[in-house]
Amino acid sequence: MIRVHPVRLAATVFDLLLPPVCAACGVTVEAGGAPVCGACETRLPLIPLPRCPRCGFTRLPDLASPDRCGECEPWPEQLRRTESAFLHEPPAESLVHGLKYRGWTTLAARMGELMAPVARRLAPGPALLVPVPLAPARLRERGYNQAGLLAEALAGELGWPCLAVLIRGRQGRRQVRSGRADRALNVQGAFRVAPSFLAGAGTTHELAELPIVIVDDVITTGATAGACAAALGAAGFRCAGAVSFARTPPRVPGV
Helix, strand or coil, X not given: CCXXXXXXXXXXXXXXXXXXXXXXXXXXXXXXXXXXXXXXXXXXXXXCCCECCCCCCECCCCXXXXXXXXXXXXXXCCCXXXXXXXXXXXXXXXXXXXXXXXXXXXXXXXXHHHHHHHHHHHCCCCCEEEECCCCHHHHHHHCCXXXXXXXXXXXXXXXXXXXXXEEECCCCCCCCCCCHHHHHHHHCCCEEECHHHCCCCCCHHHHHCXXXXXXXXXXXXXXXXXXXXXHHHHCCCCEEEEEEEEECCCCCCXX
């Protein structure tokens, strides 16, 4: 007997009973296509220049220390670089929310397509796409891993392999509204490489030679991507960086 998670079942029923609408503005869109209208796609906010070459955050260069960036300076050395397609602001924020919390899994295909050009900046040649894993309890609750769906969509666009190399050993607190220090503490030691994917384990040996690109829906402080990269590095994998659909703008102190 095939079991269907309630979230996916509800989304399928709504799709059949109601006309498809844009996940951002609610206008009716063409059936069978991505649930986002052309107008909202044109308004997806790009990350303004100038940007840090390592973390992609918008920043003005420090004339005294032009190579220093306060956003990515605390990152582990294994996380060499990150790229994101858009700012985590409307309407991109609505697409992330629809995929992550509303069960609109059909968004993943178009979001992955839009992420493909920035993923190529991390690895111009073939790379192994590795989604940020969910804790087992969170996966059971949601019914799917949004990062996994984006990684699969990217794999289809780029022709790169995609494997769930990482597993999450514990479930931390929800990180919405958490600061940098809390996020770093929340994911410290949370990820590890699945034993079946360790270098030299059967057919995965050739894939272990590829650089890895971590895939997530949103990068905020880089704590999660950093913890994933550190776990991959400790297991002998080479991480080229992390890619996300959206990037949360840096918080301004006092605001």
